[in-house]
Amino acid sequence: MNHILEIIGLVLLLIGGTFLFLGGLGILRMPDTYNRLQTGTKATTLGGMSVILGVGFLEPDWLIKTLVLVIFIALSNPISSHALARANYKRKNYPYLKGGKEYDKYREVYQKEEEEETA
Amino acid sequence: MKRVLVISILAVLGAYLAEALFQLDFGRQFFQNGVKDFYLIASPDKLKVANVITAIVVNFRGFDTLGEVTVLFLATTAMGSILYKGRHKLGERAVLFSASKIVTTGSKLLFPAIILLGAYVFIHGHLTPGGGFQGGVIIATGFLLMLLAYSDYSVSHVVLSVIESLAGITFATIGLLGMLHGGTFLQNFMATGVLNNLLSGGIIPIIYITIGFKVGAELTGLIYTALNEKD
Amino acid sequence: MVQIIIYISLGLMLTGIIFSTLRFVFGPTAADRTVALDTLTTISMAALVLLALVYKRYIYIDIALVYGVLGFIGVLVIARYLEGAL
Amino acid sequence: MEKTQTPSRTASFILAWLILFLTWLMFTSTFATQEVVTGLITSLLIALFTSRFFTCCNLSIFSPVKLLYLIEYLFVFLWALIVANLDVARRVISPKLPINPGIVKFKTKLTTDFSKMVLANSITLTPGTISVDIIDDTYYIHWIDVKSLDPEEAKKDIADKFERILLKIF
Amino acid sequence: MIFYIILILLLLALMVAAAIYSIVQKDLLYAVIATGVISLVLSVLYLILQAPDVALTEAAIGVALTTIIFIITIRNTVRYEDDEKNRQKISKSNKK
Known part of the structure; x- marks a missing residue:
């Protein structure tokens, strides 16, 4: 039984390390802030979760505490990335669009606000 | 040319100073059998504290900790008195607008958990790393989260100063009780319990709880005052 | 076996840290740099837990816990400043 | 629109106490008597002044x-x-x-x-x-x-x- | 063992690089983010060197508290260190 837990833990460690690496590579390669947030958030969330759970499986006494960490990551990581994305749009850093302007539906909200301000 | 002159003069002075400092021995003869052995043996054996650093900070060197807390208190008071000009009315806040629904709802959920984490850190100060100061900082950061998320969240200065004063008075009283009991400030006068239990270490957990409350209240007040100050 | 896999995992994390530092240096806007800080926070949190395993100390996990919670607030502070709310 | 009604104060207080106590148990991850009692007291104190934030759900969530x-x-x-x-x-x-x-x-x-x-x-x-x-x-x-x-x-x-x-x- | 020495050296190099960046940088907001990176890496280094108390203190103070204090300072003063607009602003406020 212990042996199986150990193997699961080691596999989780490897998967987690790979995804953390991919997160770093992703924010280096992507063309604009939103896409960097996409890769960064997802990859580091799953990577961090699986490394921490892997440590929990390797030392079964620690499992409960590692679960707390996993829950905290799953709650706080998307909130901070959402706050960053919204802040970035509010600073008028518009996303990189391949297909043209009609692909950005969020712009109309700000256009409305600007019209209200000028009027 | 001027710079070269200055640098060379500084280098000569520095060399003299360094030589003089190396010749001092800083009372090295007293440190032959320093106090480290005493601390390492006494804290688990006599005081039943698992975290030696805690025992040093709060018990053996507790008077210094009182000084540190006083320095923090003075700094907070000075900053508050400089920044607070008595002109902030309701509705004139420095955090201009609330964050989006996601951030506000998320901080509602996370804020109690962060306060609990701070309480956990300072209650377990004698068993795990951390202690009163760190726990207090975590609690203050929890309040910072609410202040960031809501533009109309406010903390009461009166309540904060009451908590702070009560915590400070408790700290000093426990120290004086130790003086009555054993002759030195913060001498342990309670049962020490069993090593690695929560209720162990005599007065150390109580002192850490008071430090936690005091630091938390002070830093919360500092952040609140600084956030609401605006030119 | 366990040692080797821990080494590989730590090495991958270190590469991730270096990549995000590069993004931190090159990133054209402040938001890009904050994204790098966010990524760094999560990676180092995982690294702290893994180091707790290396040293076999249960209490080291507390540090990762504090770190993860407060790092989130640190990112939020900068995001709120960028948004214009502070 | 029954779902949007906010839960009563008692319900949110009980929910807050329960969730905070569960979190405390996960933090300490022991069932020693001293820890449990301390956790009950601590989570009660925190729930007293944070229960107004627990408006997420009624007790029927259980x-x-x-x-x-x-x-x-x-x-x-x-x-x-x-x-x-x-x-x-x-x-x-x-x-x-x-x-x-x-x-x-x-x-x-x-x-x-x-x-x-x-x-x-x-x-x-x-x-x-x-x-x-x-x-x-x-x-x-x-x-x-x-x-x-x-x-x-x-x-x-x-x-x-x-x-x-x-x-x-x- | 040699692995951990290499790890420590790389992290130290990273920390020193971030520190130099935060000093040289003219945009003070970037400097503040760099301070965040420094305290992050420093906390990991303290843990590798087995000083958990110091690591916890560094994590608690360096990550959020110093950031908010620096950000408040930037908000109340100026964001760019050496800027023409700032100079005008400063000279105006001096004339007052």
Whole structure:
């Protein structure tokens, strides 16, 4: 039984390390802030979760505490990335669009606000 | 040319100073059998504290900790008195607008958990790393989260100063009780319990709880005052 | 076996840290740099837990816990400043 | 609109105490008497002044049907997270960067703040999407590979599988 | 063992690089983010060197508290260190 837990833990460690690496590579390669947030958030969330759970499986006494960490990551990581994305749009850093302007539906909200301000 | 002159003069002075400092021995003869052995043996054996650093900070060197807390208190008071000009009315806040629904709802959920984490850190100060100061900082950061998320969240200065004063008075009283009991400030006068239990270490957990409350209240007040100050 | 896999995992994390530092240096806007800080926070949190395993100390996990919670607030502070709310 | 009513003060206080005490047990992860008693007292004190924030759900969240849905949600979410990461890996490694980003919008049927937050967080962690803003009940989603600009179809692709379960829980 | 020495050296190099960046940088907001990176890496280094108390203190103070204090300072003063607009602003306020 212990042996199986150990193997699961080691596999989780490897998967987690790979995804953390991919997160770093992703924010280096992507063309604009939103896409960097996409890769960064997802990859580091799953990577961090699986490394921490892997440590929990390797030392079964620690499992409960590692679960707390996993829950905290799953709650706080998307909130901070959402706050960053919204802040970035509010600073008028518009996303990189391949297909043209009609692909950005969020712009109309700000256009409305600007019209209200000028009027 | 001027710079070269200055640098060379500084280098000569520095060399003299360094030589003089190396010749001092800083009372090295007293440190032959320093106090480290005493601390390492006494804290688990006599005081039943698992975290030696805690025992040093709060018990053996507790008077210094009182000084540190006083320095923090003075700094907070000075900053508050400089920044607070008595002109902030309701509705004139420095955090201009609330964050989006996601951030506000998320901080509602996370804020109690962060306060609990701070309480956990300072209650377990004698068993795990951390202690009163760190726990207090975590609690203050929890309040910072609410202040960031809501533009109309406010903390009461009166309540904060009451908590702070009560915590400070408790700290000093426990120290004086130790003086009555054993002759030195913060001498342990309670049962020490069993090593690695929560209720162990005599007065150390109580002192850490008071430090936690005091630091938390002070830093919360500092952040609140600084956030609401605006030119 | 366990040692080797821990080494590989730590090495991958270190590469991730270096990549995000590069993004931190090159990133054209402040938001890009904050994204790098966010990524760094999560990676180092995982690294702290893994180091707790290396040293076999249960209490080291507390540090990762504090770190993860407060790092989130640190990112939020900068995001709120960028948004214009502070 | 029965679902939007806020729970009574007692209900939210009991919920706060219970959740905080469970968190304390997970922090200490022992059942020693001293720890449990200290945890009860500490979580009571904290619940006294934070219970007004626990407006997420009534006590009926503990009914077995809802718990079953919660577990189903957990599995759907985990599967989506894994798919999302494989997707990210494919995009990052492939040298041509196959992306076609854009921001789409759709309306949700959810009513409470808490369920909207959960849905937004789930969207952020699932394949190729990140929630940029939420105004009343309109979500604005940054999509790394836009398949459709139509709100209905976008919703079908992004949010339907979560919303179906969330509507039953909250 | 050699692995951990290499790890420590790399992290130290990273920390020193971030520190130099935060000093040289003219945009003070970037400097503040760099301070965040420094305290992050420093905390990991303290843990590798087995000083958990110091690591916890560094994590608690360096990550959020110093950031908010620096950000408040930037908000109340100027964001760019050496800027023409700032000079005008400063000289105006001096004339007052």
